[in-house]
Amino acid sequence: MGQTFKADATVLSAFEFDIRLFGPNGDLNVIPNDIDIIGQVRQGGPLGPVIATARAFVPGGVWPGSSTQTLTFNLDQVVALIPGDTYLIEQFFP
Numbered sequence: 537m538g539q540t541f542k543a544d545a546t547v548l549s550a551f552e553f554d555i556r557l558f559g560p561n562g563d564l565n566v567i568p569n570d571i572d573i574i575g576q577v578r579q580g581g582p583l584g585p586v587i588a589t590a591r592a593f594v595p596g597g598v599w600p601g602s603s604t605q606t607l608t609f610n611l612d613q614v615v616a617l618i619p620g621d622t623y624l625i626e627q628f629f630p
Contacts, residue, residue: 538626540581543617548577548588550610551625559601569596571630575609578624588615592627 537553553575559566570593577588590609599605607627617623 537629538582538624540622540624543619543621543623546617546619547614548611548617548623549614550590550608551575551577552609553592553607553625553627554604555607556604557599557601561600561602563601564597564599566601567594567596567599570594571596573607573609573627573629575607575625575627577611577615578626579621581622581624582626584624587623588612 557566573592573594575590575592576586578584579587588611590611592607592609594607609627
């Protein structure tokens with residue numbers, strides 16, 4: 537899952553995705569175990585080269601079903617952007 541954007545800044549250090557957890561309302565076993573979700577930034581869009589990687593931590597047994605949560609991806613290192621150019625941020629669920 538991903539999203540393209542046109543840069544309006546010269547650097548990127550993190551990005552976020554809001555996710556909706558399905559499952560019984562309030563059920564804490566929707567994500568029973570801790571997981572790391574991989575994220576990356578591509579220059580030029582979906583087929584462009586990967587210019588940065590990141591991970592977002594999801595704690596198991598904490599986020600209830602039928603809730604919306606924010607995944608924060610802190611890049612391994614700050615990456616330079618060219619204002620006006622297109623980039624893609626994406627995430628991969630294990």
